[in-house]
Each structure stands twice: as C-alpha cells, then as structure tokens.
Amino acid sequence: MGSYTGEDYTKTLESISAQTSPIFRPAGEEDLARIRELALPTQTRTVEQVIGEMNDIYSFRARVGHPRFLTAIPSVATPASWLGDILASAFNAFSGVWLGGPGIATIELELIAWLAAQIGLPASAGGIFVSGGSVANLTAMTAARDQRLKQDDRGKGIIYFSDETHFCVPKALRILGFFDHQMRKIPSDKKFSMDVAKLEEAIVADKSQGLVPFLIVANCGTTNTGAIDPMDEIADLAQEHNMWLHVDGAYGASVALSGQYRSLVAGLRRADSVAWDAHKWLFQTFGCAITLVRDRKHLAESFTLSGDYLQDTVSGEDQPNLFNYGIELTRPARHMRLWFSLRVLGADTIAQMIDHGFLVAAAAEAKLATLEHWKITSPARLSTITFRFCPEGMDEDTADQLNGIISRDALEQNIAMIQTTQVHGQTSLRVCSINPLTTVACMEQIIEQLHVIACKSALEL
C-alpha cells in the first residue's frame, strides 16, 4: 500500500479546476434577474444551449470541494463518488423493493453490514441509506420512540441531548410529534462534551416527576468543535434506565474507518442507533447518509406498511423490501456511489484521507501558536479547530467584529472561506479541514494570510 499524499488528489481534474477558480462566486441583482428568466419552461432549446444555461446557473456557488473551502463540514466528493453517482442515476433503478434490483439491494445490505461491523455493532445490526444526516437522525429516532416509549406515554416521553447538538435533532423530534418541553438540553463541559453528571441528575429528576425518559442522543463529532460525548458512560446510564442511546455521528462516525484515530470513536459500539453522513467525511456527493441500528428488526417494526398494489413484490428476511426500513418508497440507489468509491480507492486510501483531516487541523493549531494575538477557542479535534484574533486590550465586542471582518476579507480576497461561529460566547473563526486537497502547506499559508488581514484590519478599527 503506497502512502496517501495530498499530491495524489491534486492530479485530478477536480483539483485543477478547484485551485484556479473562485471559492465562492456571489450573484448580483442582474445575474439573478437573468437566471429568473431561465427558470421556466420555454420553446425547445438545444441540449448545448441548455448546458450553457446550466453552467451559467452553477457558476454562482460556493465550491465545496475547493481546498480553501474550510467552512461548514465541507463535502469533498471524490471523482469515484461522482462517477458512481452518475452511473447510478443513469441506471435509475427502483431501490425501494427487492425486485427493483436484487443486485443493488444485495450491495446495500452487505455495505450496511460492513459499516456496522466497522463501528463494532453486532451481526443483528442493519440499516438503510438515506439522503442526509437530518433524515438519518429522524429515521433512527423513530425506532427509538417505538421501542422505548409506550404509545400512551408519548406525552410524557423525555429526550436528552447536549447543548452542542446539531439542530436537526430537535427538528426531527418535532417531526416525530414531541414538544420542545419534552427535550432537555444538557450543558456541555469545558471541552464541549456532554456533562454526564448533569445528564443523570436530569433523568432522575424527570423520573421523580412521573415523566418517562426514553432517549439519549450523544454526539460523535459536534459540528461546532468536533467534540465527542463520553459514549461509554452515557451508554451505561442509558442501560441503567432502560433508555435508547442514539449517536449523531453524521460527522464523526467516519473516524471508525480512519487508520490512526479509530479508537477515539470506540464508544459507537454501544449505540442502539447511529446516524452517519457519507457525504461528509466519506467523500461522497450530496444525498448519501446512513442510518444504522443495533437490531435491524427495530427499523422494520417502525416502518413496515404496505398496499395491495405491492402484493407481487417478494419480501423476506434475506430479501427485504427496503422501503420497510425507512421513510421512502421510491428511492435511488444512494449507496452505489460509496460502493464504487470503496471498490476504486480501497478502504486503506479512504482511511488515509480521513487521517489527513486530523493532520491539517493540528497543523493549523501549531501555526497559530507561532503568531501573536491568536487565541485558540477550541483546540484541533477531529478535523475542526476554532480560533480568534484578539490583541491585548481589545474589548470583546470589537474583537467579535474584527473576526467577522477577517472572515469576510479572506473570502473577498479568495484566500479561504472560513465562517465565524460562537464558542463560549465569543465570535471565532472555524476551520474544518476534511478536504484531502488541503495540504499542510496550504493550511499554513492560509493562516499566515489571515494574520496579515487581521493585523491590518485591527489597525483600521
């Protein structure tokens, strides 16, 4: 196995175009007016003309695969993923029922079993590919509700998650019929991980009020700082109170496939269910995520329903109709792009690509430590680090404003797309470095360029 370097990727067409193009191209009023004209059906036009229009429309965008796009959780689709996605769209197989494509359904089941094994779930585990982390969380928490809460108790059910949890979790809980007053936001500790003592206190207090704690959602990689909740301790507590442990691993579950860091996420093996985005750190095109459950029958128990018009679709334990595992009936073969990528690149290369993200975040931290006036507001964790420029004597509000300016100017100068966030109430710059195209040298250069902007802007404030 050759060792992975960012150089491998700079050879691809994507990288060539990414390096020479703007990270973000905003659309002005005139552009939008022109695009509005293109929106509606018209007399026929040639394919070439419409491709031209499509290029125009798409030219205004954030290039999420650009090596200097470091905001959100970048989606860095490998060329293998694009090709797998394009081919899957071309075949356009109906993946809701076994008969729609026994071959692709077999691959989905096998891939799910392999992914579940990687995070240490038992052979009973199962799951389904879905469109994203939000839907993966929703799907898993539906099973949690149905397994651990009697229908008569729905009004009394209580769910616990930390104040660092992604908003898609409470959103999914609302969709599932829970009210905000049934959700407990447990404070995080200084390292942004759920405070388990406070969690326990809250569960005990709710039980004493006759409420029914049934679900804990733990984070495996928070969006803001890359924190991992203490999954083993939380699992012990869940077990003690007969509660379901769901883990939002949309970002961090991929670390289970890393070469060097997989032990960080060993606690995933304790989960009753896991949400995992392949369109984040598994380098897939958008619309590819996974819901895993410890026992696949738990998904089937929540989602199995059918109609007379489907009576001819065979189904059985070994040949399931996958619409019985999730929300969608008509569904594309979302998993085939991941399968394609794993077959082309191999798991070892993916492991090295994941490890690279850790390396680059650590390099950013090391570089910042050599420069004056930078404060690390959350250290490099997974591939995420947050920091802020705050010269001595500058008041907090001015520093907040200054860091917003640094973010804005860095984008205007095409240095990097790095947006701000709040960390312990301070406006901070947040970098997520999962892109294998972002080399250590590139990251160090970006930090130096931010420093120049910061020093200049501080003088002008």
Ligand SMILES: Cc1ncc(COP(=O)(O)O)c(C=O)c1O
């Ligand atoms: C930790 C975490 N959970 C859930 C989500 C939602 O995933 P998606 O955007 O794929 O719906 C995100 C997205 O950024 C995330 O970072």
